[in-house]
Amino acid sequence: MLTVGSIVIRVDDLERQKVFWTAALGYVAREPHDPDFVLLKPPSGIGSNISLDKMRSKRVLPPRLHLDLYADDQAAEVARLExxxxxxxxxxxxPPDADYIIMEDPEGNRFCVIDGR
Structure with missing residues (x-):
């Protein structure tokens, strides 16, 4: 059996992205971390990790992968993330009745905030 352990996001500014994603998701960084890689994990230990890998990569639009983040209060979460x-x-x-809002992190990595209600 396989499970998703970590989703890896390539970043240019590791520290800035660590600050963004820990605040966005309420995750904690595993310390100490390498200068080029950090693992972010849910404080409860339940759920998939996010790994940030400092490696320049070409941005492709639309991206081949993105995160769908489910929110109980979509408008509040979108405002908080902004x-x-x-x-x-x-x-x-x-579509006008879409239950998602497309967003980008500070480096342009895309994700959607889904109305989880």
């Missing part, structure tokens, strides 16, 4: 440095992504093909 306060942390995330930005909304406008997409002309997004």
């Amino acid at each position: 306060g942390l440095g995330a930005m909304r992504v406008e997409w002309s093909k997004r």
